[in-house]
Amino acid sequence: MKNTIRILCGVMAVCLGLMPCASACTSLRVKTADGLVFYARTMEGGELFHSSVSVIPKGTEYQGTLTDGTQAGLAWTTKYGMVGMNTYGLPVISDGMNDAGLAAGNLMFPGYAGYQTFDLAKASSTIAQYEVITWILSNFATVGEVKEAIKNIRVSKGPEALVGKLPLHYTVHDSKGDSIVIEYVNGELKVYDNPLGVMTNSPPFDWHLTNLRNYANLSAANPKPFTVEGLKQSGFGQGSGMLGLPGDYTPPSRFVRMVALVHSSLPVTGAEEGLNLAMTIINNIDIPIGSVRDMSGKEPVYDQTQWAVVADLAGKRFYFHTYANKDWRMIDVTKALANAKGIMTISAEMPVGYHDVTANAKEFGPLPEKYYPA
Amino acid sequence: MNHLMRLICGIMVLFVGFMPCSSACTFVDVEAKDGSVVIGRSIEWGFPMEYTFVVVPKGQSFSASFPKEKVAKDFKPLTWVSQYAYAGVGVTVQQGLDSAQNEAGLNIEGLNLPGFTEFQTVTPEDKSVLALSDLGDWIMGNFATVQEVREALPKCTVWTPEVSAQGSATIHLAITDRTGAGIVVEYVKGKLNIHDNVTHTMTNSPPYDWHLTNLRNYMTLNPKDMISSERDGYTLKELSTGDGMTGLPGDFKSASRFVKVSLLRFFAAPVDTAEEAYSLAGHIINTVDIPKGSVNSGDYEGQSMLETAQITLIKDLKSNKIFVSDYAHRLNYLLIDLNKLFAQNKKIGPVLFSSFISQPHVDITDSIK
Numbered sequence: 001m002k003n004t005i006r007i008l009c010g011v012m013a014v015c016l017g018l019m020p021c022a023s024a025c026t027s028l029r030v031k032t033a034d035g036l037v038f039y040a041r042t043m044e045g046g047e048l049f050h051s052s053v054s055v056i057p058k059g060t061e062y063q064g065t066l067t068d069g070t071q072a073g074l075a076w077t078t079k080y081g082m083v084g085m086n087t088y089g090l091p092v093i094s095d096g097m098n099d100a101g102l103a104a105g106n107l108m109f110p111g112y113a114g115y116q117t118f119d120l121a122k123a124s125s126t127i128a129q130y131e132v133i134t135w136i137l138s139n140f141a142t143v144g145e146v147k148e149a150i151k152n153i154r155v156s157k158g159p160e161a162l163v164g165k166l167p168l169h170y171t172v173h174d175s176k177g178d179s180i181v182i183e184y185v186n187g188e189l190k191v192y193d194n195p196l197g198v199m200t201n202s203p204p205f206d207w208h209l210t211n212l213r214n215y216a217n218l219s220a221a222n223p224k225p226f227t228v229e230g231l232k233q234s235g236f237g238q239g240s241g242m243l244g245l246p247g248d249y250t251p252p253s254r255f256v257r258m259v260a261l262v263h264s265s266l267p268v269t270g271a272e273e274g275l276n277l278a279m280t281i282i283n284n285i286d287i288p289i290g291s292v293r294d295m296s297g298k299e300p301v302y303d304q305t306q307w308a309v310v311a312d313l314a315g316k317r318f319y320f321h322t323y324a325n326k327d328w329r330m331i332d333v334t335k336a337l338a339n340a341k342g343i344m345t346i347s348a349e350m351p352v353g354y355h356d357v358t359a360n361a362k363e364f365g366p367l368p369e370k371y372y373p374a
Numbered sequence: 375m376n377h378l379m380r381l382i383c384g385i386m387v388l389f390v391g392f393m394p395c396s397s398a399c400t401f402v403d404v405e406a407k408d409g410s411v412v413i414g415r416s417i418e419w420g421f422p423m424e425y426t427f428v429v430v431p432k433g434q435s436f437s438a439s440f441p442k443e444k445v446a447k448d449f450k451p452l453t454w455v456s457q458y459a460y461a462g463v464g465v466t467v468q469q470g471l472d473s474a475q476n477e478a479g480l481n482i483e484g485l486n487l488p489g490f491t492e493f494q495t496v497t498p499e500d501k502s503v504l505a506l507s508d509l510g511d512w513i514m515g516n517f518a519t520v521q522e523v524r525e526a527l528p529k530c531t532v533w534t535p536e537v538s539a540q541g542s543a544t545i546h547l548a549i550t551d552r553t554g555a556g557i558v559v560e561y562v563k564g565k566l567n568i569h570d571n572v573t574h575t576m577t578n579s580p581p582y583d584w585h586l587t588n589l590r591n592y593m594t595l596n597p598k599d600m601i602s603s604e605r606d607g608y609t610l611k612e613l614s615t616g617d618g619m620t621g622l623p624g625d626f627k628s629a630s631r632f633v634k635v636s637l638l639r640f641f642a643a644p645v646d647t648a649e650e651a652y653s654l655a656g657h658i659i660n661t662v663d664i665p666k667g668s669v670n671s672g673d674y675e676g677q678s679m680l681e682t683a684q685i686t687l688i689k690d691l692k693s694n695k696i697f698v699s700d701y702a703h704r705l706n707y708l709l710i711d712l713n714k715l716f717a718q719n720k721k722i723g724p725v726l727f728s729s730f731i732s733q734p735h736v737d738i739t740d741s742i743k
Contacts, residue, residue: 207584207587210580210584211588250591252588253591
């Protein structure tokens with residue numbers, strides 16, 4: 001098992017090294033009135049990650065990758081089983097949840113991510129930055145546990161030539177509704193409580209929080225009509241209280257947009273409503289190919305929302321859809337792990353299967369005299 | 375600072391405790407090809423303030439104030455004799471100089487940084503202790519360049535007394551010298567942060583490094599117009615000139631003013647002479663001029679706090695000049711030639727600006743032939 005993982009990690013490192021840093025990610029948390037927690041996130045990126053879903057059972061052995069390219073870092077055995085979106089089909093989770101109801105994801109953090117200096121003497125407590133989510137989901141049930149334990153490991157860059165370009169920060173949520181953001185800046189670990197549950201990309205989390213204060217004027221309520229020089233004026237219909245809500249795809253704008261939507265939406269109750277709200281909000285970030293272009297290379301790189309996930313932390317269900325197939329698909333985490341014979345993979349791509357409702361047509365009868373609703 | 379000024383400040387410092395920290399300020403510096411360095415700066419308040427003008431000659435003795443209960447028993451206050459003559463503007467609610475320049479061409483502007491500023495805690499180990507109210511006099515009297523300030527300031531502990539339960543003065547400083555070098559000095563969480571003022575601008579909260587990051591949100595702004603865009607046989611044409619700057623924030627909050635003046639300065643066509651630099655600095659500062667009524671920062675004792683740029687200053691650091699106007703006389707500026715005042719080698723003021731600001735319109739009717 002361990003050897004396989006080592007090889008896979010090595011291969012993955014090669015693949016990741018090719019990724020541009022232009023990709024974007026958006027994440028949020030929804031809490032229902034009855035205390036259920038849903039976590040949703042998108043994965044944007046120009047370079048296709050060819051993600052599938054990994055099902056990794058309890059008892060799987062991992063060992064961290066060191067900066068020098070050896071697979072001789074922190075060794076651990078998964079305490080919890082987990083399900084999540086991987087990258088290039090390899091069992092290193094980019095975003096997922098475990099069977100204790102903890103969800104975690106890595107999000108791009110270009111220009112700021114600065115991991116801890118690689119120290120060979122501390123190799124046995126070191127992992128690479130792209131292994132953090134797998135390590136978290138393997139070991140912990142609550143945000144409180146992660147907060148304590150993250151201090152005791154070292155997170156260094158993966159092999160320079162391979163994954164040197166991969167700048168990540170991390171969002172973690174538990175089924176009680178606690179959330180944190182983990183960032184490494186200038187070699188220093190920073191753990192922020194995240195009361196809002198939203199995270200996107202650069203700059204660092206505390207900058208985004210301050211930035212929200214620029215939008216203190218936004219209101220879910222439409223403004224009252226006003227009179228200028230005797231002329232009565234009112235807003236152009238619904239939504240005028242949110243005029244100025246940024247609609248572009250930069251990380252600060254997506255952050256503000258998600259906070260505005262999560263925290264202005266009416267409280268919902270129950271798993272179905274919570275799931276629906278999380279999906280409704282995360283749908284606001286869905287980049288049609290072409291609208292976001294990275295022109296820094298020879299050829300333009302087009303960002304797209306490669307996939308989105310929603311994790312139901314109480315119900316332990318994991319939902320995802322892809323750019324090509326917007327149908328939400330569901331994995332019952334408990335069942336998937338119970339059935340797992342070792343590490344399993346579920347393909348993320350499948351033909352779009354629209355429900356054909358043609359056959360549901362029922363006879364209505366003749367056109368009534370009055371055909372408007374009473 | 376003479377006795378009158380101390381008295382005024384003493385009275386008014388009691389006042390600051392009751393004031394909501396609503397004041398806004400905008401700063402820009404502009405260089406001309408002839409080497410002129412010109413400051414443009416507005417001082418906004420929502421409450422009627424009085425502004426004082428003072429000239430300090432070289433050779434004046436100063437002794438910095440310190441918190442007696444916190445220093446060592448054998449503590450000796452920081453003293454100095456001013457090496458340079460300088461002139462400054464005080465706001466009567468704040469102790470010390472809010473805006474000043476010296477004969478060597480060093481300039482300081484104090485702008486409000488509420489919610490983030492926290493000055494240093496004095497300990498018995500501290501030898502060089504300065505109150506915020508001493509800082510202007512200390513910098514003006516001792517230094518000629520930004521580099522000198524950058525080296526000297528970290529050796530001092532800067533404190534300010536708690537004036538009320540609502541806290542103390544919350545000021546950050548833009549310091550500029552005759553070469554055009556500039557820094558922003560901020561005290562956040564009791565720690566001194568010195569930033570290179572790469573944008574040559576400053577406004578208010580949050581701290582400077584936040585604003586600098588925020589500018590990256592506006593990289594699409596461009597002085598060049600997009601003339602037209604064609605897709606599938608349908609052509610979009612610009613509605614008017616200026617469309618490249620669509621999205622330039624126009625509101626008066628600090629973050630927006632920072633973006634606005636930073637980009638206007640960034641894109642400004644180079645100027646050749648001091649006169650052109652005065653004009654450019656004035657035009658940039660004008661873009662954040664608030665018509666009274668558009669910014670209402672709440673009620674204070676039953677009065678709406680309507681913010682305006684109560685004083686606007688244009689300052690030439692090479693030829694030691696100040697151009698000043700107040701809100702009531704924004705159409706033209708009055709000139710104070712500091713070299714003439716420095717030559718008198720005596721202390722002047724503090725005098726209230728309101729006692730001499732009165733700009734009659736220049737009547738040119740008869741010159742039209």
